[in-house]
Amino acid sequence: MNRLDALRGTTPQKPHDARAIAALAANPGCSRRALMDGAGIDKDAAARHLGFPAPFGQSPFAITRGNAFEALVKADGCAELLRMLRDLLGLPIAEVAYHDVENVGAHLRHTHTRTLIDRAVRQEDAGTVYDHPLFTLDIAGHTAYLEPDVVAFQLGGRFHIVEIKSFAVIDGQADPAAVAAAARQAAVYVLALRGLLAELGHDPLRVSHEVVLVCPENFANRPVATLVDVRRELAVLRRQLTRMTTLDRLLDGLPDDLTFDLLPGEDGLPTRPVAELADAVRGAAARYAPDCLSTCDLCFFCRDEARQEGASDLLGRHVRDELGGVASVGEVLGLADGTRDAAAGQEEIARLLRNAERLRRECLT
Amino acid sequence: MSLLTSLARLRALDEGIAQPIATVRHCHVSARPMVFIPLKLSGEAAAPLAAMLGTDRDEPRLLVVPQPRNRDLRFAWAAELAGVLVPYIETFLASTETVARKNADPYERAVDAPQLVLPNRAGVAFTRLLGRSTRFRSLDGPYPVPMGVPLLGRWLTYFAERAAYPGSSLTLCATDELGRHWASGQSALEDANLAALVSWITEGPNDDAEDPLIWPPAGPATDPGFDAEVLAPAIESESAERVTEALRTQLAPTWRLMWRALDLLRGLREGAGVAQRWEQDRASFSGMAAQVTEGGPPQARRDGAIAAAARLARMERAQAAYDVQRAYDDPLIMAEYRLTGEAFAGEVVENDPDNTEGEGRSRKLRPLVVIKTDDPVRLAPGTALGTPERRGQGAQLVSARDGLVTIKITKGMGRAKTPAPGSVPEVGERVCYTSLTDDFQGSPALPDPEATPWTHGGPPQTYVPTDEDAQEEWS
Amino acid sequence: MSDRLDDLERRIDELRAGVRTAMRARDTATARTLRAELRTAERTWDTLVSGDGPATEHGPPAGNVPEESGQGAPRRARAHGAAARRGDGPRLVTVREQVHQALALLDAPAQARLIVAVSQAFFAGSIRSPQLTSLRRDEERSFRSSPYGRPYYLCAALTDRLSPARGLLTVSTWPAERRVVGPLSPRVDFLTCALRVARHLGGLPGSLPDGDRLLARMARNIPGAGDDAFGPPDPGRVVEAARRELRVHTRRDTRDRAQLAKRATSQLDDVAALFGAATLSTVAKESSTMRGGR
Numbered sequence A: 001m002n003r004l005d006a007l008r009g010t011t012p013q014k015p016h017d018a019r020a021i022a023a024l025a026a027n028p029g030c031s032r033r034a035l036m037d038g039a040g041i042d043k044d045a046a047a048r049h050l051g052f053p054a055p056f057g058q059s060p061f062a063i064t065r066g067n068a069f070e071a072l073v074k075a076d077g078c079a080e081l082l083r084m085l086r087d088l089l090g091l092p093i094a095e096v097a098y099h100d101v102e103n104v105g106a107h108l109r110h111t112h113t114r115t116l117i118d119r120a121v122r123q124e125d126a127g128t129v130y131d132h133p134l135f136t137l138d139i140a141g142h143t144a145y146l147e148p149d150v151v152a153f154q155l156g157g158r159f160h161i162v163e164i165k166s167f168a169v170i171d172g173q174a175d176p177a178a179v180a181a182a183a184r185q186a187a188v189y190v191l192a193l194r195g196l197l198a199e200l201g202h203d204p205l206r207v208s209h210e211v212v213l214v215c216p217e218n219f220a221n222r223p224v225a226t227l228v229d230v231r232r233e234l235a236v237l238r239r240q241l242t243r244m245t246t247l248d249r250l251l252d253g254l255p256d257d258l259t260f261d262l263l264p265g266e267d268g269l270p271t272r273p274v275a276e277l278a279d280a281v282r283g284a285a286a287r288y289a290p291d292c293l294s295t296c297d298l299c300f301f302c303r304d305e306a307r308q309e310g311a312s313d314l315l316g317r318h319v320r321d322e323l324g325g326v327a328s329v330g331e332v333l334g335l336a337d338g339t340r341d342a343a344a345g346q347e348e349i350a351r352l353l354r355n356a357e358r359l360r361r362e363c364l365t
Numbered sequence B: 001m002s003l004l005t006s007l008a009r010l011r012a013l014d015e016g017i018a019q020p021i022a023t024v025r026h027c028h029v030s031a032r033p034m035v036f037i038p039l040k041l042s043g044e045a046a047a048p049l050a051a052m053l054g055t056d057r058d059e060p061r062l063l064v065v066p067q068p069r070n071r072d073l074r075f076a077w078a079a080e081l082a083g084v085l086v087p088y089i090e091t092f093l094a095s096t097e098t099v100a101r102k103n104a105d106p107y108e109r110a111v112d113a114p115q116l117v118l119p120n121r122a123g124v125a126f127t128r129l130l131g132r133s134t135r136f137r138s139l140d141g142p143y144p145v146p147m148g149v150p151l152l153g154r155w156l157t158y159f160a161e162r163a164a165y166p167g168s169s170l171t172l173c174a175t176d177e178l179g180r181h182w183a184s185g186q187s188a189l190e191d192a193n194l195a196a197l198v199s200w201i202t203e204g205p206n207d208d209a210e211d212p213l214i215w216p217p218a219g220p221a222t223d224p225g226f227d228a229e230v231l232a233p234a235i236e237s238e239s240a241e242r243v244t245e246a247l248r249t250q251l252a253p254t255w256r257l258m259w260r261a262l263d264l265l266r267g268l269r270e271g272a273g274v275a276q277r278w279e280q281d282r283a284s285f286s287g288m289a290a291q292v293t294e295g296g297p298p299q300a301r302r303d304g305a306i307a308a309a310a311r312l313a314r315m316e317r318a319q320a321a322y323d324v325q326r327a328y329d330d331p332l333i334m335a336e337y338r339l340t341g342e343a344f345a346g347e348v349v350e351n352d353p354d355n356t357e358g359e360g361r362s363r364k365l366r367p368l369v370v371i372k373t374d375d376p377v378r379l380a381p382g383t384a385l386g387t388p389e390r391r392g393q394g395a396q397l398v399s400a401r402d403g404l405v406t407i408k409i410t411k412g413m414g415r416a417k418t419p420a421p422g423s424v425p426e427v428g429e430r431v432c433y434t435s436l437t438d439d440f441q442g443s444p445a446l447p448d449p450e451a452t453p454w455t456h457g458g459p460p461q462t463y464v465p466t467d468e469d470a471q472e473e474w475s
Numbered sequence C: 001m002s003d004r005l006d007d008l009e010r011r012i013d014e015l016r017a018g019v020r021t022a023m024r025a026r027d028t029a030t031a032r033t034l035r036a037e038l039r040t041a042e043r044t045w046d047t048l049v050s051g052d053g054p055a056t057e058h059g060p061p062a063g064n065v066p067e068e069s070g071q072g073a074p075r076r077a078r079a080h081g082a083a084a085r086r087g088d089g090p091r092l093v094t095v096r097e098q099v100h101q102a103l104a105l106l107d108a109p110a111q112a113r114l115i116v117a118v119s120q121a122f123f124a125g126s127i128r129s130p131q132l133t134s135l136r137r138d139e140e141r142s143f144r145s146s147p148y149g150r151p152y153y154l155c156a157a158l159t160d161r162l163s164p165a166r167g168l169l170t171v172s173t174w175p176a177e178r179r180v181v182g183p184l185s186p187r188v189d190f191l192t193c194a195l196r197v198a199r200h201l202g203g204l205p206g207s208l209p210d211g212d213r214l215l216a217r218m219a220r221n222i223p224g225a226g227d228d229a230f231g232p233p234d235p236g237r238v239v240e241a242a243r244r245e246l247r248v249h250t251r252r253d254t255r256d257r258a259q260l261a262k263r264a265t266s267q268l269d270d271v272a273a274l275f276g277a278a279t280l281s282t283v284a285k286e287s288s289t290m291r292g293g294r
């Protein structure tokens, strides 16, 4: 058995979606995450079983709103989208062909997508917008299925990924975090479509690194499109995916019998003793940072671990840098109090800390 | 964040309680603040859901949009909000003082000003959006809104802008203000949770603060679980009462926290510079009120190039002045500069109060003082110095070595032949000197707005709201 | 009475907390049970409260706010379907008739949201999109039990695989060419619909604000139809612009549709010709395409 499969054991593999894949790049230094994702472990389920459920959730209002906006953009053969593509990319008037890939059954959508894209490249069929195609992407030996909102094909032979998001652009400005997330997600689709073209024997660079981001403008529902360059996101993603296929180095450092298996029972609920699972998870080194709180399902578990270790990581990278990289809370305070001697290389930070401590005392008494 | 603050955070983590990082309060806290906790509908940019607000902790007002997707109800809500906020703001216009100015006509300044207190930065951002989505509305035409709504929009915009202005207290962001005075043992990201931060300050860390069932989020976003399990069914039931009661459960805990936060801030002695900054706030407020009464247009969607550069320059100056004032007002802040060698404190070991320089009529009193300090002084001879103890005086560094610093007092000694009593530090007195001074250059030479170069879009057109502004759907 | 209410409120709070805790732990079974209890408790509470009338110390009665705001813009209230929801009285025109009316005006396959908008703008319609979701299935059932028993059926548009197209409605009395859709058809049909709406609006005496708004929304997406102007669009201009773009697509679309229609008539039985081929034949078609493609 493959070593990664052994890590997962009897737990069914968690399928990756674009959001999850985009999140892979969030904390690239963390081996724990790289291993669990590589093995296809459901981190959310693991966190819940460990007693540290992830603090994420989506409001039904947000979901409804997102669906309604997407329907508006795609209504009447993507009439709104065509208007924007004509303005933004100079799409010729004749380019209007619309394919609703969802018209075929779910099990056929990927093959149907392949056929349509192949025909479009060979110019055997008119194709401008493809509604809900289905791509695949290889993640550490497992196939992930991905469903972008729309792929637009422009005459001139270039494909553009269209990402429809319901966060608003107000007076030309949008929430930068939301835009960044959308760009990361779109990059996953670009990569997947490039892979598909390569497989079909076409030039993968026919997929543009500029994606079309469609958002509501101001407070109205009127959609507006912007081109977003995702080259950087692509590079980060590629690096992370390569890293995941070469997990060997990380695996080498692990005990042979280590497994993250949740041992799901008949009802699918984990039966593995919690303490045992916790030990296993701790077996893979984490690199907790407060950013994990918004990007990783295991965040509360890892934060708890960092607390118990008294790690200065808890307070954020910024504080840690300020402390000259001294990692433990006890060590920093010891240096400041003078109850601990500076190790080699720590003289400067120790002097600063002692001074800081003296000043705080002087001012607070 | 500085090393001192980082150390305080570690200390907090170790001791299990937040540590002070200021010895005085650096913001003004009004006697009659308007606490304002807005909630928005998830997934929408600026669709209001509810707000709890008021100036009396025992009498919160709860305003609710019973069907948040209904545009008319949203504007009815905005009108209700205007009905509370605008009269509150206007009470401060009744009593004013006349202020004389150099090279300009005297003007009227309100003797007190309104103060909006919001839970967190997201709340401030939402206030800005609410302002943006209401200030261009019109009372007639195809999409009319109720009286008071456009005016509310202008005020909300104003308060949101002041929140970004360094040292202004017209709009307080509770988590930011608490975080300026206490260091918790958690990350800055986690400090954005008001419940968690207050808990760190008052009784120590408590994971309950992250449980939305115990402490609902302080807005403007609501807890997704609440949306799914409570709010959605309540809206579906079409019972305004159920929606209202549901939202009250989400707002009431934060309401109590907000007043707790104000109590904590009030518990600190006010810093010396606070009154002066509040005076600027009062002047700014009066200016805004005058613009409104004179029928000026609502704030533009975006600043023109000159206005934007001027604003940036103003903000930078305000930030620098704010930093200096806080250091002068608060030894713990000054300590940061002592740590980096830009300031030093110590005991006077020797002085020569009658030292003079020059001869005859240009002979001037230049007292010398020698200070013994443990601080690492990194200042060159000749550096101009100021001191919190004698703010009118200026000094110059003469020499610094072996923990002994000699300074010469160069400004503020008057014309007398001998120093006035108390004007020169005595032997044994503790003093502090710093290269940080509050005289900044005037505004950078920016062209008048009319002369904006074409590279920056040419002269700005006076902002005239169009029909389009008024017609934007609010959905 | 109010003791009872207090108890209920406490109980409701407990149940809500219980549901949310269960949901966080993904314990759906418990959540479902608790939710059911919760609904019961809430209903009891509602009954008690309304029975109690103004004696309860809660805020103003629910009705106040909407009425107050409704005065400013009565027109909008209808657009939001409030009227439809309140219209408990006997409906004179059935849902299928209203849909038929709208489709007859549009004269091309259309999605539910456009049908609803047309019905509201021109026929004081009261239908809402969700009501249309089950329509096609009901019509198919009716047709199967007594074929051609009705003068018309509301049916599906057929894709190039002769399967039903997602979300598009047509009328059985239309020629087959109009009931099938090729790749260009969605655009052609959109332009046709815009043209028909413009003509209809142009032919009406006086102005119709809902109609103007609908046409303005459509015109925005047709080059040269008066996209940037505020105020009511000029129907003549929209017709002109739609025609201009139609000229670009018509020839190819007509050819595609004729081929599809021929296939549909020769390959499909009566039910499938109206409501689309079943999944099995779709599968067969798919694999043949695949073989052909390689």
Ligand code: SF4
Pocket: A027, A030, A031, A032, A033, A286, A287, A288, A289, A292, A296, A297, A298, A299, A300, A302
């Ligand atoms: S939460 Fe834990 S596993 Fe996830 S990225 Fe952070 S440190 Fe790694």
